[in-house]
Amino acid sequence: MVKLVVRDIVGDAHCTFPPDGDAVRVRIESALADKQAVVLSFAGVERLTSGFLNVAVFQIYGDYDSAAWTRLDSAIQPVDLTDDHAAMWRGAQARAKQYFTDPERIARIQREAAGLEAA
Numbered sequence: 514m515v516k517l518v519v520r521d522i523v524g525d526a527h528c529t530f531p532p533d534g535d536a537v538r539v540r541i542e543s544a545l546a547d548k549q550a551v552v553l554s555f556a557g558v559e560r561l562t563s564g565f566l567n568v569a570v571f572q573i574y575g576d577y578d579s580a581a582w583t584r585l586d587s588a589i590q591p592v593d594l595t596d597d598h599a600a601m602w603r604g605a606q607a608r609a610k611q612y613f614t615d616p617e618r619i620a621r622i623q624r625e626a627a628g629l630e631a632a
Contacts, residue, residue: 514551517537519553519558527559541569545612553589556568566602
């Protein structure tokens with residue numbers, strides 16, 4: 514098991530910038546490739562966005578078949594989250610799973626909502 518401290522990787526208490534999320538994702542993917550579980554600590558993180566979480570963590574779900582998602586949920590354990598950040602984690606995780614289950618459907622719904630495609 515490897516512990517990754519998000520604030521240390523990002524170098525800031527504000528986790529909002531997608532390239533910072535990329536840096537976190539690379540570290541998570543490396544640990545998973547080595548068959549290590551990840552404890553992802555959010556200690557000291559003051560600001561967190563769902564966009565950051567999507568890039569940092571939940572894009573990884575697209576690399577796996579949906580049958581593996583339960584194992585992935587167990588392999589990446591967030592700790593030291595505020596209540597608001599924990600709720601954000603759960604929401605971003607649910608949306609990622611929904612998206613990667615049927616990305617074409619989600620893209621079509623988004624285009625329809627934006628008025629770019631007839632319903």
